[in-house]
Amino acid sequence: MRYVIIGAGAIGGSLGGRLHQGGHEVVLVARGEHGRVLREDGLTLVTPEGRARLRVPVVSGPAEIGLAPDDVLVLAVKTQDTVAALDAWRGRPVLGGGTAGERLPVLCAQNGVANEVMALRRFRRVYGAFVLLPATYLTPGEIVAPGAPLTGLLVLGRHPSGIDDTAERIAADLEASRFRAVTVPDLPRWKYLKLLGNLGNAIEAVCGEPSPELHVRARAEADHVLRAAGIDRADDADIAELRGALVETREIEGEQVSRNSSWQSIRRGGSVETDYLNGEIVVMGRTLGVPTPVNEALQDAANESARLGRAPGELSLDELVARIAAHERLTVGG
Template sequence: MRIVVLGAGGIGGTIGARLHLAGHEVGLIARGAHGEALRDHGLTFVTPEERVTLPIATYARPAAVAWRPDDVLVLATKSQDTEAAARQVVAAAGPDLPVVSAQNGVANEPALTRWFERVHGMCVMLPAEHLEPGVVVAHGSPTPGILDVGRFPDGSDDVDAALAEALRSARFESEPRGDIMRWKYRKLVNNLGNAVQALAGERLDGREAGEALDLLVGEAEAVFAAAGIDPVTQAEDDVRRADHLRLRPIDGAERGGGSTWQSLARGSGVETDYLNGEIAHLGRLHGVAAPANARIQTLMAEAAARGAGPGTMTPAELLALLRR
């Protein structure tokens, strides 16, 4: 099995790097300055233990890959890029290619079934950063992350088993799960604070930030109940994480913010429409108001449009806006 990763940022780059270091055949698809740096110089992969440059085969677009019957695609783009990526991949590789969504949110898997016969979900818990071209930083140690996989909409198959085995050999925690979307819905709830962190700073342990997060999560739970969605419980998620996700500083520096914080820092697009926006969307479909999630979705879109960096308001200012 060759594993081709489309989107070699923090998540995709770490997955590709760890699999490559474990001896697996890997290909990366990356665009822009980052893709150019990977093709010209290799992937600089930084962890608490080492800094290495890896000569991983990198392609500018799916059409440049000589696709094989044993390929599996791990899609690690932001959710707003899923449709464009899917159209390019299906044109190059066909609809029988197994596609694994290693993305936040829950909208990617149903979207991918428009083009692909075999769609899989991956629940990603992986603390990584991508802030400069050619460089990916992974703070998790000794386990870099938890990457459980399963078929969409449910079940698991030989692709899940083989991919999980490969990921375990690369030091990840990974298990095939027949109910992967229940785990991804819980991850969605845990991602609702990404926008709080990005707009109001790096930490969520202050009183006002905590109250803002409580507003967002409370709306999500009400929406899920109305929609008949049954995520795994927070207690189940805590057990799965256990003590696997330990973050260690690199060169004395702690990890910065999460993926949305990093997107604002890089000046790239944010995926809040598929996180807090998913709650607003489900609320509208099922007649449950979710004004705080809709409001923070708008605030994030405005911040991204004007090129604002992270931390443009205080937690108290954000909380006041969400309570309006």
């Protein structure tokens, strides 16, 4: 199996780098300055073991690669970029006949619960993953992955349900490449648990620091919404058991402390995927008539920071709390 990593940022670069080191065929898809550095100098993968310069093949898009029947497309872009990426690849021809959308599996290694649905509109074979992988991408060509002794944990399955030979083969390749990887028949339960964990991303992205108290409040709202919707989720204890002491974030001398993906997006001056994290809870709450003022305030603040080009920390926690209170008053007032 060859892995075509669409989006070679923190997650995609870590997956591609480790799979390459594990002896698997990998192609990274990256554009701009990041793509240029990857082509000219290779991927620099920084882990607790040290710095490795990896000469992984790189393309800027689907027109630069011929697809084969044993390829796996790994989607690792932010959710706001998912539709464009899927549309770019779905119609590409595959050796022997047919298109990527008809013949190839696509694995969504992404946050949120919307990507697999978007993919299923365009691809017949869709897989998803709960991804727990501390990694940072701030410098073109360089990915810092401080997880140890294993780089990350992935819980894999077919969407919307089931396990098949492809899922098992992907998991086996990841297991052989410094990851803990397990397959489950009920993937959405695990994706909703990951969604709850990502609701705090906006806090750190906006304020520059986490707030466990605000995260708890955002999760409480979300749990209320999920119960109202009749949506089941896995438990934190399930992930803790799988993770154990296998994936711990280690400090790497001279490197930035690992921050969440939304913080990295704001830090790089890009768009942020909060509409598909806190915003997922907001839209469900509005559909069901369940108030979600905390998640609404976090969604608005993160989008504002991205739109205005604010750096993490330019809005204080006190200011964010005041915004949440204003949303709560608006909710009470109808």
